[in-house]
Amino acid sequence: MATVTERTPFRQAIAGHSVMELAREFGTPSYVYDASVIRQRIADLRRFDVIRYAQKACSNLAILDLVRREGVLVDAVSAGEVQRAIRAGYSPAGEPAPIVYTADIFDRESLQLVQELGLHVNVGSPDMITQLAEVAPGSHITIRVNPGFGHGHSQKTNTGGEQSKHGIWHEQVEDCLIRAERAGIMVSGVHMHIGSGTDFEHLSQVCAAMERIVLQVGRSVTTISAGGGLPIPYRNSESYIDIDKYFELWDASRNRLAESLGHAITLEIEPGRYLTAESGYLISEIRAIKQTGKNLYYLVDAGFNNLARPILYGAYHPMSIASAQPAGERLQDVVVGGPLCESGDIFTQEDGGVVCSRPLPVAQVGDYLVIECAGSYGFVMSSNYNSKPMAAEVLIDGEQRHLIRKRQTFEDIIHGEMIP
Numbered sequence: 001m002a003t004v005t006e007r008t009p010f011r012q013a014i015a016g017h018s019v020m021e022l023a024r025e026f027g028t029p030s031y032v033y034d035a036s037v038i039r040q041r042i043a044d045l046r047r048f049d050v051i052r053y054a055q056k057a058c059s060n061l062a063i064l065d066l067v068r069r070e071g072v073l074v075d076a077v078s079a080g081e082v083q084r085a086i087r088a089g090y091s092p093a094g095e096p097a098p099i100v101y102t103a104d105i106f107d108r109e110s111l112q113l114v115q116e117l118g119l120h121v122n123v124g125s126p127d128m129i130t131q132l133a134e135v136a137p138g139s140h141i142t143i144r145v146n147p148g149f150g151h152g153h154s155q156k157t158n159t160g161g162e163q164s165k166h167g168i169w170h171e172q173v174e175d176c177l178i179r180a181e182r183a184g185i186m187v188s189g190v191h192m193h194i195g196s197g198t199d200f201e202h203l204s205q206v207c208a209a210m211e212r213i214v215l216q217v218g219r220s221v222t223t224i225s226a227g228g229g230l231p232i233p234y235r236n237s238e239s240y241i242d243i244d245k246y247f248e249l250w251d252a253s254r255n256r257l258a259e260s261l262g263h264a265i266t267l268e269i270e271p272g273r274y275l276t277a278e279s280g281y282l283i284s285e286i287r288a289i290k291q292t293g294k295n296l297y298y299l300v301d302a303g304f305n306n307l308a309r310p311i312l313y314g315a316y317h318p319m320s321i322a323s324a325q326p327a328g329e330r331l332q333d334v335v336v337g338g339p340l341c342e343s344g345d346i347f348t349q350e351d352g353g354v355v356c357s358r359p360l361p362v363a364q365v366g367d368y369l370v371i372e373c374a375g376s377y378g379f380v381m382s383s384n385y386n387s388k389p390m391a392a393e394v395l396i397d398g399e400q401r402h403l404i405r406k407r408q409t410f411e412d413i414i415h416g417e418m419i420p
């Protein structure tokens with residue numbers, strides 16, 4: 001099992017590459033990913049039959065290519081994510097399905113792609129069954145079931161229970177089976193994902209709910225998916241969940257089901273955060289330091305347009321300083337903010353927008369501030385708010401470092417706009 005390494009707020013290098021050199025070469029703000037961390041996290045989960053990467057966490061083509069080479073399959077939640085997977089070398093069909101389309105609706109574009117490519121669908125709403133039958137009769141599907149409970153690191157990432165729009169409500173499974181049978185659709189898989197960034201206790205409650213639903217669906221089921229949701233330790237006080245114990249719970253459920261149904265059951269897991277969060281660093285430059293009343297602010301050139309998790313969820317990310325000057329050891333309480341013209345553009349905030357300070361090394365303008373554990377739901381949630389370009393992305397693989405996305409230019413930002 002992975003162990004937590006105590007993080008410190010002093011950092012001169014990422015995976016052996018100097019932060020200063022990375023900043024000089026690629027500019028700031030830039031996302032930097034360490035390939036070895038992603039490979040390690042994949043290795044942690046090898047006991048599951050299928051690891052399916054929830055690419056919504058970090059969908060750069062180079063990251064998808066990396067996980068594909070490790071034998072990891074992929075989940076796509078939109079036509080765009082399906083196309084990304086294909087560009088990264090996944091084939092649309094195969095057994096087990098290399099790409100699964102998981103959603104609660106088909107927009108017109110995704111339904112057309114599903115039809116053209118013959119993609120496997122993980123259905124989150126009863127209407128999707130009928131819509132799929134019209135374009136792809138005879139398909140096999142997975143049903144994503146909302147077991148009636150859920151949990152996440154924030155209410156916004158809880159995907160179970162009746163406050164969640166996700167999945168087929170557990171009491172409607174029977175109706176869906178009838179609907180599927182009438183439409184000539186075969187339910188070959190059951191999937192549950194109760195939330196993102198939850199804990200062991202909640203995750204393990206899913207096994208019993210899964211067993212109940214699979215027995216209700218019956219012998220057509222050949223695959224079960226535990227969904228994603230594995231947490232990672234953002235704070236030094238947090239730890240990893242026990243992956244082996246988690247696997248053993250699921251393995252036992254799978255074995256009981258195989259026994260009851262009389263055939264083998266494939267066990268999938270579908271993590272996003274767990275595979276990429278810790279690999280990613282957002283490097284920013286401190287551009288101003290100012291005292292405002294009792295608060296000392298470090299203002300950096302990355303904002304919530306680059307990393308939205310703090311303003312959206314009050315999410316905590318570790319931070320460190322790479323100093324251009326000989327680094328002192330002294331810490332001081334600071335508030336870290338970005339460049340955007342909005343008071344909420346603060347990286348040190350708690351849920352509800354409460355501005356907090358935290359101890360960080362004494363720094364000067366021109367030093368670099370690194371926001372850590374930013375590889376999942378970091379770049380992918382960025383925007384062009386305030387007409388700021390999206391950051392560059394860089395992949396470190398051992399000695400090598402590769403630019404895997406250019407920083408946007410002003411022309412990229414206004415691309416497609418027209419003055420009539």
Ligand code: LLP
Nearest residue numbers: 054193196197228229230270271272273377
């Ligand atoms: N599978 C399904 C069907 C999902 O809805 C999700 C996440 C995952 C897998 C992957 O969950 P993970 O293993 O990453 O926890 N933007 C939020 C997270 C939203 C997750 C939405 N669904 C954040 O920054 O925390």
